[in-house]
Amino acid sequence: xxxxxxxxxxxxxxxxxxxxxxxxxxxxxxxxxxxxxxxxxxxxxxxxxxxxxxxxxxxxxxxxxxxxxxxxxxxxxxxxxxxxxxxxxxxxxxxxxxxxxxxxxxxxxxxxxxxxxxxxxxxxxxxxxxxxxxxxxxxxxxxxxxxxxxxxxxxxxxxxxxxxxxxxxxxxxxxxxxxxxxxxxxxxx
Numbered sequence: 689x690x691x692x693x694x695x696x697x698x699x700x701x702x703x704x705x706x707x708x709x710x711x712x713x714x715x716x717x718x719x720x721x722x723x724x725x726x727x728x729x730x731x732x733x734x735x736x737x738x739x740x741x742x743x744x745x746x747x748x749x750x751x752x753x754x755x756x757x758x759x760x761x762x763x764x765x766x767x768x769x770x771x772x773x774x775x776x777x778x779x780x781x782x783x784x785x786x787x788x789x790x791x792x793x794x795x796x797x798x799x800x801x802x803x804x805x806x807x808x809x810x811x812x813x814x815x816x817x818x819x820x821x822x823x824x825x826x827x828x829x830x831x832x833x834x835x836x837x838x839x840x841x842x843x844x845x846x847x848x849x850x851x852x853x854x855x856x857x858x859x860x861x862x863x864x865x866x867x868x869x870x871x872x873x874x875x876x877x
Contacts, residue, residue, distance in 0.1 A: 691764045698851050699818050706811045708858050712804050724867050734861040735807045736794035742810040744834045745850045749817050758825035770845025777852035779859050
């Protein structure tokens with residue numbers, strides 16, 4: 689795939705995530721913390737989960753790009769492992785459930801609107817990194833991954849993984865809101 693097309697598509701997704709988060713700022717704290725059941729996450733828990741991953745990946749990406757010396761490549765070729773990770777995060781019609789690492793699981797945390805602000809700031813940082821990545825080689829620059837820093841994947845795959853992961857949980861948050869809306873409508877009928 690063309691590197692510029694990959695970056696353009698990823699930037700577009702990040703803009704959508706920012707728009708979604710900005711819309712959340714109009715909701716009540718009750719709506720933002722509402723859960724479909726005891727095992728599910730609220731909207732704020734979905735975003736907090738993403739913030740925790742952002743706390744790892746944003747500095748990791750930035751550090752890796754600062755050390756880059758190779759000229760950009762016009763084509764991006766996914767790596768075997770990185771492509772697997774990225775594709776496993778892509779949203780599907782029926783989301784497959786995945787186990788979350790304990791330190792990344794926000795369930796039961798006391799959360800407030802600052803979670804939304806942090807998410808928006810992180811998304812703006814991601815846009816900045818994507819813009820800067822146009823002068824890096826997405827095939828040759830490597831980043832560590834959150835489960836094992838010694839495993840390194842291509843920068844292009846890291847961007848795909850993180851942004852697809854964000855998409856996945858934004859969709860999850862949207863489903864929580866839709867479920868909540870239906871529950872309210874049923875109780876008022």
